[in-house]
Amino acid sequence: MKYDIIIIGGGIVGLSSALKLKEKRPNLKIAIIEKEEKVSRHQTGNNSGVIHSGVYYKSGSLKAINNQTGYKLLLEFCDKENIPYNLCGKIIVATDKSQLERLDNLYKRGIENGLTKIKKITSEEIKEYEPYAQGNQALWVPYTGIIDYKVVCEKFAEIFTKRVGGEIFLNEKVIDIKKQADSCEVITQNRSFEAKLVINTAGLYADSIAAINNKALNVKILPFRGEYYIIKPERTYLVRGLIYPVPDPTFPVLGVHFTKKLDGSVEAGPNAVMAFKKEGYKRTDFAWEEFSDYIFWRGFVHIMRKHWKMGIGEYYRSFNKTAFTRALQKLVPDLRKDDLIAGGAGVRALAADRNGGILDDFLFIQEKNILNVLNAPSPAATASLAVGNSVAEMALKKLD
Numbered sequence: 001m002k003y004d005i006i007i008i009g010g011g012i013v014g015l016s017s018a019l020k021l022k023e024k025r026p027n028l029k030i031a032i033i034e035k036e037e038k039v040s041r042h043q044t045g046n047n048s049g050v051i052h053s054g055v056y057y058k059s060g061s062l063k064a065i066n067n068q069t070g071y072k073l074l075l076e077f078c079d080k081e082n083i084p085y086n087l088c089g090k091i092i093v094a095t096d097k098s099q100l101e102r103l104d105n106l107y108k109r110g111i112e113n114g115l116t117k118i119k120k121i122t123s124e125e126i127k128e129y130e131p132y133a134q135g136n137q138a139l140w141v142p143y144t145g146i147i148d149y150k151v152v153c154e155k156f157a158e159i160f161t162k163r164v165g166g167e168i169f170l171n172e173k174v175i176d177i178k179k180q181a182d183s184c185e186v187i188t189q190n191r192s193f194e195a196k197l198v199i200n201t202a203g204l205y206a207d208s209i210a211a212i213n214n215k216a217l218n219v220k221i222l223p224f225r226g227e228y229y230i231i232k233p234e235r236t237y238l239v240r241g242l243i244y245p246v247p248d249p250t251f252p253v254l255g256v257h258f259t260k261k262l263d264g265s266v267e268a269g270p271n272a273v274m275a276f277k278k279e280g281y282k283r284t285d286f287a288w289e290e291f292s293d294y295i296f297w298r299g300f301v302h303i304m305r306k307h308w309k310m311g312i313g314e315y316y317r318s319f320n321k322t323a324f325t326r327a328l329q330k331l332v333p334d335l336r337k338d339d340l341i342a343g344g345a346g347v348r349a350l351a352a353d354r355n356g357g358i359l360d361d362f363l364f365i366q367e368k369n370i371l372n373v374l375n376a377p378s379p380a381a382t383a384s385l386a387v388g389n390s391v392a393e394m395a396l397k398k399l400d
């Protein structure tokens with residue numbers, strides 16, 4: 001089981017990195033090791049399915065740069081491989097006068113990021129785009145689209161294994177990495193692999209994998225569950241495309257919103273509640289070993305001190321459907337509580353440092369023979385082919 005490169009994690013970042021590596025060096029022997037029975041089972045497979053335009057990201061940040069390139073690469077890829085998507089556009093609605101300045105800043109940021117077709121629309125014009133939405137002003141973002149990232153990943157996996165000679169090992173959980181002089185031994189519960197270079201794209205567990213060989217690691221990944229409702233089919237006419245609130249820049253999430261899906265259904269959410277387990281998709285999911293690892297950590301205590309109010313608000317809305325509905329009614333006042341049916345959930349990997357700083361941008365940490373993608377937050381799915389390209393470039397430099 002000797003490889004040039006082993007990639008840990010078959011999410012969209014691991015898969016896109018694998019493809020880009022093969023594109024650059026077809027002869028490399030590369031394998032992906034994934035603990036689940038299928039690829040894209042976690043963040044990638046449970047996300048909102050939005051193709052982000054890049055309107056939110058600070059100009060010059062890795063998020064802005066990767067989203068700009070990744071957006072184009074994703075659409076090209078989907079066109080070539082016949083993967084369905086729909087650039088239905090979205091409106092970001094200021095529901096309160098106090099949000100107008102932030103909306104204005106978003107507009108400027110969007111223009112800085114090259115989105116020349118975005119435009120501000122008045123309260124009356126909102127109705128032309130979304131007849132049931134209401135607000136003081138909004139931003140129309142025609143670039144935003146919807147897609148199913150599970151389908152994208154299945155295609156990535158198919159190309160990697162069937163067209164370019166890569167291998168994917170499923171049901172193989174990495175439990176240890178032993179560094180040798182010029183290689184690494186990657187150990188799963190079933191077998192061991194040898195690789196000149198290991199790329200860690202383990203998403204929610206990227207910190208645990210990195211910490212195996214980096215005891216001084218200053219970053220932990222905190223799991224935040226995003227819960228969704230679905231609008232019952234006879235009321236989906238309330239939403240045509242995507243309706244978002246103006247985000248609070250101090251929080252790393254966008255706020256509950258409406259997302260049209262490719263099958264015509266409409267999702268409402270997600271919120272962001274702290275999970276008691278890394279892959280804690282249900283409120284009752286709990287794993288003491290994982291939970292205690294972060295609640296007793298200094299960074300977590302700092303985060304709670306800074307954001308406890310927001311945390312309580314999110315929990316309240318998680319348990320109280322009336323409060324969740326009220327947040328959504330700010331955008332679409334005609335929505336009623338009984339229009340909402342409980343939907344699925346996704347868990348976000350929120351990376352934080354020891355001082356309670358939430359790491360907002362992509363983070364790569366390199367060690368000898370190991371490249372860790374420690375933070376790949378949203379829009380990593382949209383930007384996956386650009387992120388994969390950067391990972392491949394870094395990896396090849398290390399390998400050489």
Ligand SMILES: Cc1cc2nc3c(=O)[nH]c(=O)nc-3n(C[C@H](O)[C@H](O)[C@H](O)COP(=O)(O)OP(=O)(O)OC[C@H]3O[C@@H](n4cnc5c(N)ncnc54)[C@H](O)[C@@H]3O)c2cc1C
Nearest residue numbers: 009011012013035043044047048050174203346380381382
């Ligand atoms: C609720 C939610 C909504 C989002 N909405 C959007 C959106 O609309 N648009 C967008 O662009 N982005 C969105 N994102 C962000 C995006 O989905 C993620 O940034 C992206 O999917 C991260 O991909 P990844 O490959 O790093 O992680 P993952 O998809 O989590 O993949 C990591 C993989 O590693 C595997 N793994 C972990 N540990 C091990 C181990 N020990 N051994 C073997 N395998 C292991 C896991 O099983 C998993 O398959 C959203 C995220 C969430 C959670």
